[in-house]
Amino acid sequence: MAGVDTTLLKDLDRRGLINQATGDGELTEHLAHSRTLYCGFDPTADSLHIGSLVPLLTLKRFQAAGHRPIALVGGATGLIGDPSFKAQERSLNTPDVVAGWVDKIRAQVSQFIDFDCGENSATVVNNLDWTQNLNVLDFLREVGKHFSVNNMVNKESVKQRIQREGEGISFTEFSYMLLQSMDFSELYQRESCTLQIGGSDQWGNITGGVDLTRRQHRGKVFGLTLPLVTKADGTKFGKTESGTIWLDPKRTSPYAFYQFWLNTADADVYKFLRYFTFLGVDEIDAIERADAERAGKPKAQGILAREVTREVHGEEGLAAAERISAALFSGEITELSASDLEQLRQDGLPSSELPADFGEQSLIHVLVEAGMAPSGKPVKDALGRKAVIVNGQPVGIESNGEPAAVFAPGSALHDRYFIVRLGKKKYHLFALPG
């Protein structure tokens, strides 16, 4: 048997990655041998977002320590909807839509774990495989009988739905826990899986599975939850003005992804290094000390952005993100060559061609159409404050009616390009038509 790293739990603990665990400390002993563990990912969209990164990377940490990870894609549970800590009932997605998402999520999850490393090679499973032909009566007799409604009603995860005025919970969502519990019991049988990990919101579902496995098979299995990622300022982690940060590069470009991490607040960055990177805890502590001693800009954000971007988008994605960032934020953009600009475009810098009739539109309209702002108001505000910069030149509100002058061929970079900056961080590359 491959060697097992017995310091894994201790390392996870030092990283702050352990929220709760079942079994009164017996887990450490259990993990002295190579075990099989799983974590579920429900398809609620065609991509996971960075909220799923902590469990995903934790699976990887377990694999690196010599355990066998199973990534479960919730083809069945995704059809139901997890009510845990959700404020309101959610609408159901159609089976074919969910099935499409399952395929995407399966591929995405697969890039994080190793499927070819001997005995502890990873596996991906879909819980639809053991639920789609399940008979209702069998389900109620074999699974449902082991659950106490009294007990379920008291779960913290559904309490607000049951107690809160103005909200309720359908039987469908209420049953979610039974399905997930069944997964654990099933994987225990099929794969000798003895540990489930998940976000802290999954505690109720996980203990449900631990109990069911014991009742159905007299099996001793464990659960471990990871902390919810929070930010020091109290705002929600993983959102920016342009929305959720996704793992799919088609939804969030490697450049935008890199920028997201680079903008991490000082108060959060060391914690995030422990959560999201494979750097050792001692190494991270050293970075923190060095940043504290040096006045001015800390290095931690740059390290975090590099590490996580590489993890998710690979060396190429990271290189692209760094190229764009360097060009926009530290270089002189007017000095970029035509091929540099073309490269930035390919690397994911938002770009578009000016419409043929742009001369007849207002500047505000052109920028909004290009997606730089949701409406004209922010652009107008920015113009009024000289916060719109075209090829390094500030443009004011008085130029709004003269886009032809702003985008004059004579002032284009390499006869064709304009880099427009809106505010401090929003960039867009325009090309003259033709």
Added chain:
RNA sequence: GCAGGGGUUCCCGAGUGGCCAAAGGGAUCAGACUGUAAAUCUGACGCGCAAGCUUCGGUGGUUCGAAUCCACCCCCCUGCACCA
């Protein structure tokens, strides 16, 4: 089905005939300050460059004038009843 309570601009949440594009808070955006931070201050925050236009679950009324009043309808919640 019956009774009661609700549906307001991204979220929470005021507003109960004109002073309402609609308080306040949150989130977000921009500016100053900075480190592409934080904190703080300033401005914006339905749409429109603007004049102006369109909103307060839906439809139709009353009125000089409605988010606010009336009617009907849709949806949500709570309880009761029905299913037995």
